[in-house]
Amino acid sequence: MVDLYDLIRNIQKRPAMYLGRVSISNLRTFLAGYCFARRQMEIPQTQQEQQFSEFQTWIQQKFNLNSHQTWDQIILFFSQDEPTALEQFFKLFDEFTQQFESEFSINATVAEEALN
Numbered sequence: 001m002v003d004l005y006d007l008i009r010n011i012q013k014r015p016a017m018y019l020g021r022v023s024i025s026n027l028r029t030f031l032a033g034y035c036f037a038r039r040q041m042e043i044p045q046t047q048q049e050q051q052f053s054e055f056q057t058w059i060q061q062k063f064n065l066n067s068h069q070t071w072d073q074i075i076l077f078f079s080q081d082e083p084t085a086l087e088q089f090f091k092l093f094d095e096f097t098q099q100f101e102s103e104f105s106i107n108a109t110v111a112e113e114a115l116n
Helices: 004-013 015-019 024-040 047-052 055-062 071-077 082-115
Strands: none
Touching: 004 015, 004 024, 004 047, 004 082, 015 024, 024 071, 024 082, 055 071, 055 082, 071 082
8 A cells, every 4th residue: 555655746746646636735634635545545644644734833833924824825925836836736745755764763772762
């Protein structure tokens, strides 16, 4: 089974195949449907899904905004159009996941040192 981040990376490779048109709004709708289907099937959230739920807050902090706009609307506002916003999403998503990976590595190192 493909996890959430693999799915997002697959979408990046072939967005029109997954989204119908190259659009950040369609991506958000697709991901909302993915999460809805998993909840309906009573599949527990994965660690990646829990982490991605923090993407909204991360985007607001990244753009220094405190609004009720969703992450796709914020990225679209600062982009030329829907396809450009989608490209920007993938760049921001990579930055977001890299930040969490480095924080995880730091926390793991600290925990390991505490055990020794």
